[in-house]
């Protein structure tokens with residue numbers, strides 16, 4: 001389980017995170033939701049220790065984040081990080097050389113799942129296919145937790161559907177996933193837990209199935225209640 005305890009993050013005098021608390025379990029998809037600039041990416045960066053926090057703590061399976069934690073967790077940012085002159089195959093080779101957790105079989109499955117041509121250069125890919133390669137490179141790592149920042153951002157409906165399908169496939173398996181998205185309609189039916197953020201804190205968190213079954217409300221219903229009240 002990833003446990004985020006009371007984290008505070010300031011950029012200069014601006015306090016972006018004012019005591020954020022939530023947990024994300026293995027085997028579940030947890031979705032961070034909030035308006036632009038609320039601090040979703042900052043939370044992801046804090047979990048990955050890419051940005052220092054001012055206060056609070058983050059634990060992964062009961063242990064503070066350390067170098068060796070990164071064998072167990074991966075971050076898929078909203079922009080591709082491999083070099084544009086590489087082909088997809090070369091970018092996979094790069095990851096294979098660099099990460100001992102690289103799983104070739106899963107990478108090949110993802111390649112065929114997304115119907116990507118391994119000989120195509122990253123620079124010549126459409127936005128949708130670039131997003132798919134980005135996901136492939138992250139999901140092919142054998143790690144327990146995957147963080148995804150805006151995997152649906154700016155891509156067409158069919159690519160969004162294909163990406164959403166990955167969440168229900170064995171390619172995610174029993175991993176813990178934390179995702180940020182503004183495209184809630186695409187994954188509403190897939191997510192287990194929702195964390196609603198506003199003004200630097202978690203204003204509501206709930207289990208989506210419980211919310212549907214007990215209160216008869218969708219994620220969008222709850223978002224309207226919380227953000228438009």
Ligand SMILES: Nc1ncnc2c1ncn2[C@@H]1O[C@H](COP(=O)(O)OP(=O)(O)OP(=O)(O)O)[C@@H](O)[C@H]1O
Pocket residue numbers: 011016034035036037038039040041042043
């Ligand atoms: N390195 C930085 N230096 C200064 N301010 C920053 C830095 N990184 C983020 N911020 C500020 O922190 C706030 C939160 O940014 P963040 O990118 O985490 O928001 P977000 O919720 O992910 O937004 P979006 O939905 O637009 O992706 C914003 O006001 C942003 O300008």
